Amino acid sequence: xxIWINGQPATQLDASDRGLSYGDGLFRTLRLLDGAPLxxxxxxxxxxxxxxxxxxxxxxxxLLLAELAAVSAEWPDAVAKLTLTRGVGPRGxxxxxxxxxxxxxxxxxxxxxxxxxYSQGVAVYAxxxxxxxxxxxxxxxxxxxxxxxxxxAEWQGDEYAEGLLCDSEGWVIEGVMSNLWIRRxxxxxxxxxxxxxxxxxARAWVFDTAPKLGYQVREWRLRPADVLxxxxxxxxxxxxxxxxxxxxxxxxxxxxxxxxxxxRAWLGPETDTI
Amino acid sequence: xxIWINGQPATQLDASDRGLSYGDGLFRTLRLLDGAPLxxxxxxxxxxxxxxxxxxxxxxxxLLLAELAAVSAEWPDAVAKLTLTRGVGPRGxxxxxxxxxxxxxxxxxxxxxxxxxYSQGVAVYAxxxxxxxxxxxxxxxxxxxxxxxxxxAEWQGDEYAEGLLCDSEGWVIEGVMSNLWIRRxxxxxxxxxxxxxxxxxARAWVFDTAPKLGYQVREWRLRPADVLxxxxxxxxxxxxxxxxxxxxxxxxxxxxxxxxxxxRAWLGPETDTI
Numbered sequence: 001x002x003i004w005i006n007g008q009p010a011t012q013l014d015a016s017d018r019g020l021s022y023g024d025g026l027f028r029t030l031r032l033l034d035g036a037p038l039x040x041x042x043x044x045x046x047x048x049x050x051x052x053x054x055x056x057x058x059x060x061x062x063l064l065l066a067e068l069a070a071v072s073a074e075w076p077d078a079v080a081k082l083t084l085t086r087g088v089g090p091r092g093x094x095x096x097x098x099x100x101x102x103x104x105x106x107x108x109x110x111x112x113x114x115x116x117x118y119s120q121g122v123a124v125y126a127x128x129x130x131x132x133x134x135x136x137x138x139x140x141x142x143x144x145x146x147x148x149x150x151x152x153a154e155w156q157g158d159e160y161a162e163g164l165l166c167d168s169e170g171w172v173i174e175g176v177m178s179n180l181w182i183r184r185x186x187x188x189x190x191x192x193x194x195x196x197x198x199x200x201x202a203r204a205w206v207f208d209t210a211p212k213l214g215y216q217v218r219e220w221r222l223r224p225a226d227v228l229x230x231x232x233x234x235x236x237x238x239x240x241x242x243x244x245x246x247x248x249x250x251x252x253x254x255x256x257x258x259x260x261x262x263x264r265a266w267l268g269p270e271t272d273t274i
Numbered sequence: 275x276x277i278w279i280n281g282q283p284a285t286q287l288d289a290s291d292r293g294l295s296y297g298d299g300l301f302r303t304l305r306l307l308d309g310a311p312l313x314x315x316x317x318x319x320x321x322x323x324x325x326x327x328x329x330x331x332x333x334x335x336x337l338l339l340a341e342l343a344a345v346s347a348e349w350p351d352a353v354a355k356l357t358l359t360r361g362v363g364p365r366g367x368x369x370x371x372x373x374x375x376x377x378x379x380x381x382x383x384x385x386x387x388x389x390x391x392y393s394q395g396v397a398v399y400a401x402x403x404x405x406x407x408x409x410x411x412x413x414x415x416x417x418x419x420x421x422x423x424x425x426x427a428e429w430q431g432d433e434y435a436e437g438l439l440c441d442s443e444g445w446v447i448e449g450v451m452s453n454l455w456i457r458r459x460x461x462x463x464x465x466x467x468x469x470x471x472x473x474x475x476a477r478a479w480v481f482d483t484a485p486k487l488g489y490q491v492r493e494w495r496l497r498p499a500d501v502l503x504x505x506x507x508x509x510x511x512x513x514x515x516x517x518x519x520x521x522x523x524x525x526x527x528x529x530x531x532x533x534x535x536x537x538r539a540w541l542g543p544e545t546d547t548i
Contacts, residue, residue: 003289012286013294015277015378020287020357022419023297029365054420055427081365083294086423091303091355091382093419093426093450104289108365132406132470133442136424144418145296145367146328149360150410152367153329168407176367196406 002071003106007063017102019085022093023143025102026050028201031110031239032078035069039238039271042201042208047082049199050140056084056101064105072107079239080107085143113161113240118263121246121256122161122235126224127151127176130168131196139199151176162235164227164248167196172222178237179203182222182230183215183258189226192219202236205271206262213261224249234259241266276345277380281337291376293359296367297417299376300324302475305384305513306352309343313512313545316475316482321356323473324414330358330375338379346381353513354381359417387435387514392537395520395530396435396509400498401425401450404442405470413473425450436509438501438522441470446496452511453477456496456504457489457532463500466493476510479545480536487535498523508533515540 003011018024028047030037037043044061051058064082072078083104089096129151137144151163162175174180174197181190181203188210193199210217220226227233232255233245241263244256265271277285292298302321304311311317318335325332338356346352357378363370403425411418425437436449448454448471455464455477462484467473484491494500501507506529507519515537518530539545 001290005289011289013289013291015279015285015287015380016275017287017294018423020291020294020359020417021301022423023417024420024423027295079365085294091353093422095423095427106289129410132408134406134421136403137420142420143294143297144420146298146411146416146418147408148367149292149296149298149369153369 001106001108002074003104004067004071005104006102007067013102013104014088016088017085018087018089019083019102019143024095025056025083025085026054026140026142027081027083028141029238030068030080030082032068032072032080032107034076035072037065037068037080039201039205040065042204043238046141046199046201046204050142051084053137053140054142055095056086056099059084059103067105068107071105075107075109077110078107079110080105083143110239117161117243121244121253123159123247124175124235124245125155125160125163126249127154127163127165129154129165131165131173132168133195135195138195138197139193141198141200148176161243166224170223172224172227173197175235178235178240181206181234181236182227183232184230186214187216187218188258189218189220189222191222200237202238202241202266205266206236209265210262213265215258232256232258234262236262275380275382276348277378278341278345279378280376281341287376287378288362290362291359292361292363293357293376293417298369299330299357299359299417300328300415301355301357301417302415303512304342304354304356306342306346306354306381308350309346311339311342311354313475313479314339316478317512320415320473320475320478324416325358327411327414328416329369330360330373333358333377341379342381345379349381349383351384352381353384354379357417384513391435391517395518395527397433397521398449398509398519399429399434399437400523401428401437401439403428403439405439405447406442407469409469412469412471413467415472415474422450435517440498444497446498446501447471449509452509452514455480455508455510456501457506458504460488461490461492462532463492463494463496465496474511476512476515476540479540480510483539484536487539489532506530506532508536510536
């Protein structure tokens with residue numbers, strides 16, 4: 001593991017950082033191949049969006065790319081995490097007028113998920129926790145992630161690779177660490193994330209890429225019953241690509257055509273466009 | 275400012291701490307008089323409650339009291355902050371099976387609020403942000419405080435000492451950094467915090483103390499109109515005690531009998547019971 005803080009190798013952070021005090025910041029998790037972040041274009045767009053939502057200044061892309069390459073240099077296939085906080089501030093919720101953001105870039109070797117998660121699909125746990133609705137933070141990959149922590153603590157062991165979360169009104173929103181897509185014929189649907197949830201880079205990539213693969217793509221409000229009725233369902237994030245769902249509640253799937261097509265494209269020339 | 279981390283003087287924290295990564299932890303803000311935390315009994319009860327809600331091991335009271343006294347030793351009237359996190363963990367939301375919690379105790383001199391906030395009351399801003407509903411975290415003083423940060427950023431300057439927050443259904447919940455009480459005759463009402471909000475130690479103290487002062491006390495669902503119709507309204511936390519509200523929206527108040535009685539008791543022998 002290699003860590004840089006504000007452009008310097010470091011492992012420690014000021015205990016008065018607002019990232020710790022209030023979760024006042026955001027993050028991204030990226031896969032790097034030979035130092036180049038996969039799907040950077042989509043990560044960058046999400047990062048700018050999230051910085052604007054929290055009114056955090058966004059660093060220059062060139063700076064981030066250089067730091068990501070530096071921390072991941074040891075590993076040809078690396079996992080990196082970029083964290084931006086509003087920096088050190090005096091006690092109290094009021095954001096400093098001139099914040100000095102903290103920038104943490106860390107990386108380690110990527111351990112590839114088991115191959116059968118792609119070939120046979122994954123079992124998905126139906127989480128009991130319901131996501132609260134907060135339009136002011138919806139979609140943002142911010143550091144207030146206790147809901148995810150509590151949801152992930154609902155199951156242990158290897159039977160389930162991921163859990164699926166609904167919101168307080170019962171709409172399906174996302175996986176604990178991934179976004180959800182379902183397929184109906186040639187149509188791909190993903191939950192709207194205007195009231196809760198995290199809008200990931202791989203999800204954004206699908207909107208641009210799936211139409212080129214012959215799929216119609218749109219956001220929709222989905223019920224668990226819509227997932228159960230789907231021809232195919234899958235989970236995505238920047239580290240795993242696309243995992244087809246083999247089992248959710250009483251439903252079984254074994255046709256994974258869209259996830260196979262998306263996984264091929266994810267590691268193909270459509271993605272590698274810095 | 276003086277800081278101890280896990281029992282040692284320190285100012286820096288591991289950048290992989292889950293408190294930073296996910297806001298996976300909780301905190302308390304206390305006032306210490308000659309090294310003794312005011313209303314400790316109520317802080318301790320809330321701390322145990324919050325640890326249980328997050329399934330964090332709670333340190334021994336004796337340890338915390340000793341560390342709070344040590345970090346605040348320089349100042350006869352001190353503000354201390356106690357932060358507990360789930361500690362350093364590998365990447366991923368799953369809580370470690372055997373967490374090594376991080377304990378941060380920091381203190382500095384208390385700057386007393388302006389005297390007129392007690393004698394003349396405060397003006398309160400009506401925040402536009404609505405608190406999301408999350409029963410699994412309601413009442414807990416956890417580190418996911420972006421809602422408070424966004425709400426506090428809604429106003430600048432000295433006109434308003436505090437902002438009042440409603441939930442997504444329009445019920446009044448709390449101040450950005452305080453709890454709310456309203457008075458109707460000899461009855462004190464405070465919002466129920468079973469779906470959102472932070473249940474503070476000073477609020478808990480009122481339940482035990484106000485009856486001895488001749489007030490009936492209960493939790494209730496309150497609308498902004500209930501606040502406007504109250505005989506008196508006030509905000510409380512462990513640092514400020516009780517601030518009467520002089521102005522909220524179009525309403526003005528100038529009778530502060532309950533807040534005066536509570537402030538007297540707050541610094542009296544009822545409170546000082548470690």
